Amino acid sequence: MSELLRVENLSVAFRTRGGIVRALETVSFSIARGETVALVGESGSGKSVTAYAAMGILDPAGQVTGGRIVFDGIDLTEASEREIEDLRGREMSMIFQNPRAALNPIRRIGTQIADVLLRHGNIRRADAPAEAVRLLAQVGIPDPARRSRAYPFELSGGMCQRVMIAIALACAPSLLIADEPTTGLDVTTQAVAMDLVRDLARERQMATLLITHDLALASEYCDRVVVMHAGHVVESGPVAELLAAPRHPYTARLLAATPRPGIALGDLAAIPGELPDLRRAAAGVCRFAGRCDRRRDDCAGSLPPIPPGPLHDAACWNPL
Amino acid sequence: MLTLIGRRLAAAIPSVIGVVVVTFVLTRALPGDPAAYFAGPNADAKAIAEIRTALGLDRSLPEQFVRYVGDLLRGDLGQSLSTGRPVLVELASRLPASLELTLLGLVISLAIALPLGILAATRPNSWVDHLCRVIVTLGVSMPTFFTGLVLVYVFYFLLGWSPAPLGRLDAFFSSPPDRTGLYLVDSLLAGDAETFVAAAGQLVLPAATLAIFTLAPLARMTRASMLAVLSADFIRTARASGLSGGTVVFAYAFRNAMLPVVTTLGMVFSFLLGANVLVEKVFAWPGIGSYAIEALIAADYAPIQGFVLTMALLYVVLNLSIDLLYGIIDPRLEPAA
Incomplete structure (x- = not known):
């Protein structure tokens, strides 16, 4: 399988009032064409920042301070804003959590889909509304012709997420980044939305980067898992292998904190401690050491980051 | 739509009745005796009493009120004691003057405030943002009569670019045929370009004075509202879809940011209409603000109530x-309306 997205030693820093936050440090992973990869980690681990950096929609306070993001042979860290804008929504698109807020509240959903179609110029203005209706039908919205004239507040949360998916897939991108797409939806709607994304991705040979804190979701829908902690990739590998035999203590902890069939809720173990303060974290050192029960003296030494690739690997001096 | 308008107008009736009652009581509670005022300093008690009877001021308050409401229902707002003309006629000639001035002032203000606010919000901490802050602070901290006087001094006295600040139209021109009462519109309707230019010349300075004053709230609200909307989730979606900067700012952000701006605009407009007395005074503008103030000083009930x-x-x-x-x-x- 050929490589579609390759993130290599990506570092991102945010300027804040409290100082510089090194939100990402030498993050590397890759996604092949048609592959589904999960980016897993607790809140604040840098999953969304990674996605935003890849899309080029980082907040102005955030800056890529090192590394490369290569998409389909184009280095996005070198590309002009214009070039990246042309890729966004056409070759790589994104769906977000809380779909209702992610849609323009005072614009008809059909128009919002048409906006994307017209932006990327592969359709005539007169044909855009009909194409929007077709896309709405494709994501399973009943009575799409009528619904295309609806506003987001007239639709349920699940419907709004379908509209989001229709917008993201309007131009048949080769990569879809789904940033916690099921947050804010009820459980049955979550499954429906995820099934829809998976089916459409298979149909179109589209790669998917699923950002989630839900290991169960990741194991159900993804081929590979990349685990992040405090702006580092701590472990990555094929999903079955990684879940069956995690090698990084953090992954093991995360698994022990995840409800699964056959495990009583009482047996779930919280991960001790909290994310370290990224303003003070030393460069290139394991950021989990402070919370780790397998810490050794040499853990304070600088840690080689995991190279991008499909192999199972963990960034740890004392792996399981 | 029509039922909505009808319902809203019906809902306003109680407040209008309240206004009628309160203004009636308040004007009667004002210090000063209009009869004595109009009898003049040399009148004796008998002459004052005669005038009082002639004005109906010797009757009881409820009786005066009933007569006042009766007149109102017949469309009679009474007569001004100081000018001797019916209040309705005077208001009808003065309201368009205030409206024209205020509207033009707001149009100028919006034409500057909206782009300034949008630019400041899309480029925070840039020079446009700082310029916006400076203009806003200056505009709001200078009283309108002062700005007005400075403009007159610079553009009339020093540079001689603008006509004398003496009302709506230079004495050499006759006012255009009255259709809307707005000289700009009326002169256009009459096809009279010369009068149009003359009226516009008279309008520019007072309108600019009002614009400078109202720039502050409008630009600040536009900036704040745009900043809030630009950080919304759906703007991120629009950017993630590759929509161009212009589409994101105007079609997505600006329309959403309009609501608070429109609210502010309404407040500023209603405030200006009655409160730009000082500007009307500086430019000898025959508006309703100065009319009301003169009536108030003379304890002239009918114009105040009107x-x-x-x-x-x-x-x-x-x-x-x-x-x-x-x-x-x-x-x-x-659906909520």
Whole structure:
């Protein structure tokens, strides 16, 4: 399988009032064409920042301070804003959590889909509304012709997420980044939305980067898992292998904190401690050491980051 | 839509009645005796009493009120004691003068405030943002009469670019045939380019004075509202879809940011209409603000009551238009209205 997205030693820093936050440090992973990869980690681990950096929609306070993001042979860290804008929504698109807020509240959903179609110029203005209706039908919205004239507040949360998916897939991108797409939806709607994304991705040979804190979701829908902690990739590998035999203590902890069939809720173990303060974290050192029960003296030494690739690997001096 | 307008107008009736009662009571509670005022300093007690009887001021308050309301229902706002002309006629000639001035002032203000606010919000901490802050602070901290005087001094006295600040039209021109009472519109309707230019020349400085004053709230609200909307989730979606900067700023952000701006606009407009007395004074503008102040000083009841009532009705119409505008901007508000 050929490589579609390759993130290599990506570092991102945010300027804040409290100082510089090194939100990402030498993050590397890759996604092949048609592959589904999960980016897993607790809140604040840098999953969304990674996605935003890849899309080029980082907040102005955030800056890529090192590394490369290569998409389909184009280095996005070198590309002009214009070039990246042309890729966004056409070759790589994104769906977000809380779909209702992610849609323009005072614009008809059909128009919002048409906006994307017209932006990327592969359709005539007169044909855009009909194409929007077709896309709405494709994501399973009943009575799409009528619904295309609806506003987001007239639709349920699940419907709004379908509209989001229709917008993201309007131009048949080769990569879809789904940033916690099921947050804010009820459980049955979550499954429906995820099934829809998976089916459409298979149909179109589209790669998917699923950002989630839900290991169960990741194991159900993804081929590979990349685990992040405090702006580092701590472990990555094929999903079955990684879940069956995690090698990084953090992954093991995360698994022990995840409800699964056959495990009583009482047996779930919280991960001790909290994310370290990224303003003070030393460069290139394991950021989990402070919370780790397998810490050794040499853990304070600088840690080689995991190279991008499909192999199972963990960034740890004392792996399981 | 029509039922909505009808319902809103009906809902305004109680407040209009309240305004009628309150202005009546308040004007009667004012210190000063109009009969004594108009009898002049040399009149004796008998002459004053005669005038009082002639004005109906010797009757009891309830009786005066009933007569006042009866007149109102017949469309009679009474007569001004100081000018001797019917209040309705005077208001009808002075209100368009204030309206024309205020509207033009707001149009100028919006034409500057909106782009300035948008630019400041899309480029925070850039020079445009700082310029916006400086202009806003200056505009709001300078009283209108001062700005007006400075403009007159610079553009009339020093540079001689603008005509003398003496009302709506230079003495050499006759006012255009009265259709709307707005000289700019009337002169255009009459096809009289010369009068149009002359009227516009008279309008520029007072309108600019008002614009400088109202720039502050409008630009600041535009900036704040745009900043809030630009950080919304759906703007991120629009950017993630590759929509161009212009589409994101105008089609997505600006329309959503309009609501608070429209609210501010309504407040500024209603405030200006009655409160730009000082500007009217500086430019000898025959508006309703100066009319009301003169009447107030003379304890001239009828014009004051007429003025307040007119303002109340204008508020009703203004609020209604703003509500309708909301409905057009934001589809979510339609069913609730």
